[in-house]
Amino acid sequence: MGLLVAKAKGVDIRKAGSGNIGATNVARVIGPYFGVLVLLLDAVKGASTSYGATWYLETHGAAIAASGVAMPDMVRLGVAIACVIGNTASIFLGFKGGKGVATALGVFLGIYPYLTWPVLISGGLWVLVVGRTKYVSLGSIAAAVTVPVTFLGCAWYFKWDLGEHWPLLCLTIILAVVVVFRHRANIGRLRSGTESRIGKPASDTSSGAGQ
Numbered sequence: 001m002g003l004l005v006a007k008a009k010g011v012d013i014r015k016a017g018s019g020n021i022g023a024t025n026v027a028r029v030i031g032p033y034f035g036v037l038v039l040l041l042d043a044v045k046g047a048s049t050s051y052g053a054t055w056y057l058e059t060h061g062a063a064i065a066a067s068g069v070a071m072p073d074m075v076r077l078g079v080a081i082a083c084v085i086g087n088t089a090s091i092f093l094g095f096k097g098g099k100g101v102a103t104a105l106g107v108f109l110g111i112y113p114y115l116t117w118p119v120l121i122s123g124g125l126w127v128l129v130v131g132r133t134k135y136v137s138l139g140s141i142a143a144a145v146t147v148p149v150t151f152l153g154c155a156w157y158f159k160w161d162l163g164e165h166w167p168l169l170c171l172t173i174i175l176a177v178v179v180v181f182r183h184r185a186n187i188g189r190l191r192s193g194t195e196s197r198i199g200k201p202a203s204d205t206s207s208g209a210g211q
Contacts, residue, residue: 022098046106118150134197137186
């Protein structure tokens with residue numbers, strides 16, 4: 001979505017700022033409002049995909065059961081991973097893309113209530129970390145790695161059956177690994193103290209941290 005939004009403003013986002021097509025780089029290069037727009041569009045893309053999978057499962061339950069798929073959550077897992085990988089390694093962009101944070105956020109929000117509540121809690125951590133440090137990348141990494149923990153906490157509190165919903169736990173772990181892997185360059189800059197903070201202008205050496 002970042003590529004399309006930036007092109008609408010006459011900018012090839014792949015050649016500006018960090019070169020990342022995510023919301024943070026878009027915000028730095030063409031303005032925060034457009035960055036928010038990209039974040040929302042990527043989140044809606046993820047949410048519509050996972051919600052669509054749920055809708056399909058509910059409306060075609062008999063046919064799915066007859067096909068031998070025992071656990072609907074396995075379908076959600078596959079659809080969600082495909083959506084996020086499509087964002088981070090798009091076949092239309094030479095297997096390059098964003099960092100998957102906004103898309104993963106949307107995917108989680110669309111799987112109600114099992115991943116909606118955990119990601120809202122982890123989203124609060126994102127706000128806290130970014131608000132205190134001004135590092136979007138650090139907030140994104142912190143939120144991603146805590147989603148599995150918050151999922152387990154919600155499972156305990158709401159008495160969800162992990163024997164049934166273990167594919168969703170696997171999904172939170174897999175997507176956390178994807179997000180951290182996509183931020184490996186940001187982690188290096190955080191360790192060296194050269195990572196860009198919110199409010200600083202884009203430069204050729206800065207990264208689209210977080211997206």
